[in-house]
Amino acid sequence: MNSAKKYxxxxxQKSVIAFSVSYQHDNLLSRGLGLEHIRELLIRLAxxxxxxGASLAYSGNWKETEDNFTYDLLRLIGAEQExxxxxxxxxxRQIGILYNHAPWPHYLxxxxxxxxxxxxxxxxxxxxxxxxxxxxxxxxxxDEVQSKTDRAIFNAAVTLSAMRRLMMTQWSVSIxxxxxxxxxxxxxxxxxxxxxxDGFSGFLPGIFEEALVTLEQNWPVYILGGFGGAAEVLAGxxxxxxxxxxELTTNWLAGRNPALAKLIGLAGGFRVPSGxxxxxxxxxxxFDFLSRARSSPADVLSTGLSDEETRELLTTRNVAxxxxxxxxxxIQMGNLPA
Numbered sequence: 001m002n003s004a005k006k007y008x009x010x011x012x013q014k015s016v017i018a019f020s021v022s023y024q025h026d027n028l029l030s031r032g033l034g035l036e037h038i039r040e041l042l043i044r045l046a047x048x049x050x051x052x053g054a055s056l057a058y059s060g061n062w063k064e065t066e067d068n069f070t071y072d073l074l075r076l077i078g079a080e081q082e083x084x085x086x087x088x089x090x091x092x093r094q095i096g097i098l099y100n101h102a103p104w105p106h107y108l109x110x111x112x113x114x115x116x117x118x119x120x121x122x123x124x125x126x127x128x129x130x131x132x133x134x135x136x137x138x139x140x141x142x143d144e145v146q147s148k149t150d151r152a153i154f155n156a157a158v159t160l161s162a163m164r165r166l167m168m169t170q171w172s173v174s175i176x177x178x179x180x181x182x183x184x185x186x187x188x189x190x191x192x193x194x195x196x197x198d199g200f201s202g203f204l205p206g207i208f209e210e211a212l213v214t215l216e217q218n219w220p221v222y223i224l225g226g227f228g229g230a231a232e233v234l235a236g237x238x239x240x241x242x243x244x245x246x247e248l249t250t251n252w253l254a255g256r257n258p259a260l261a262k263l264i265g266l267a268g269g270f271r272v273p274s275g276x277x278x279x280x281x282x283x284x285x286x287f288d289f290l291s292r293a294r295s296s297p298a299d300v301l302s303t304g305l306s307d308e309e310t311r312e313l314l315t316t317r318n319v320a321x322x323x324x325x326x327x328x329x330x331i332q333m334g335n336l337p338a
Contacts, residue, residue, distance in 0.1 A: 015054035015335045018187040020210040022067050023194040043076055044323045050080050052336050055096035057187050062110055073098050077121040098122045103163040104129050105145045105156055125171055125184055129155050132162035133273025154266045160202040161276050164209050168217050189220040189335045195230030197247050198256045203279045205230045212286045220302045220333045222326045226317040235314035237290040238297055248287050250279045304332030
């Protein structure tokens with residue numbers, strides 16, 4: 001029995017479940033929901049994942065703001081590790097950690113002190129401009145971030161897109177005083193909750209782009225559309241059965257987001273590294289997946305659920321139902337033990 005538990009733990013360590021989550025106050029309030037509902041749902045989803053030895057991925061920043069959930073996840077991991085160290089029948093279980101993928105220039109705000117403080121709970125994966133495909137002559141200097149040069153704005157957006165794609169691949173992280181780098185496993189499933197369709201940074205709303213890169217890998221995607229935001233747009237595109245939502249068009253997004261309109265203009269003046277898609281290309285690919293999911297949502301989204309259960313997940317506003325369905329799907333797809 002003990003050997004089976006240890007074997008299962010080793011398997012789960014290879015599972016990394018990504019959370020794509022943010023919220024907009026008015027969007028939630030119009031549905032009779034608040035930040036506490038998002039936070040409760042996030043914690044209830046994350047806790048069993050960690051307890052089974054699987055890890056989390058969340059690319060939130062390190063600022064204590066209400067729409068950032070990095071510290072919520074870190075505090076949860078710390079509490080689970082502390083409970084596990086107190087003894088009892090589950091003392092030897094492996095608690096998962098958080099992989100925090102941080103693109104340039106956002107990782108410049110992460111001090112070594114912060115990293116050391118959370119070293120037992122979190123691995124920070126810094127994605128540089130070089131990782132994004134920029135040459136030495138194309139790299140923006142640190143002072144360009146403060147002055148917000150066109151090069152810095154463009155490179156930051158490209159590096160953000162590159163980070164989202166690189167999360168789906170295996171990485172390695174060098175750790176001080178450790179001879180060999182630590183292997184960072186790829187994301188193997190993603191949970192989408194809330195999200196912005198305006199006021200975002202980059203070429204695409206984060207949840208749209210993170211859904212796309214996961215769908216392209218045929219990994220499970222769990223869209224909790226009942227809690228509003230960009231996830232609701234994706235769910236609606238699947239459930240409506242016809243037409244293309246305006247939120248999935250470049251004209252609509254650029255019209256509401258001046259920063260995106262500027263980025264699209266800058267893309268004509270700078271070299272775009274290989275593998276980085278335009279906003280039009282990304283939206284077209286994403287909508288193709290959503291269109292196919294209209295008839296076979298469980299298959300296209302790889303949920304491990306039935307089509308009926310998948311449609312329920314797309315619409316439910318009940319926290320317990322959402323948690324139950326996601327957990328069932330993760331078990332069916334091998335990301336959690338039965």
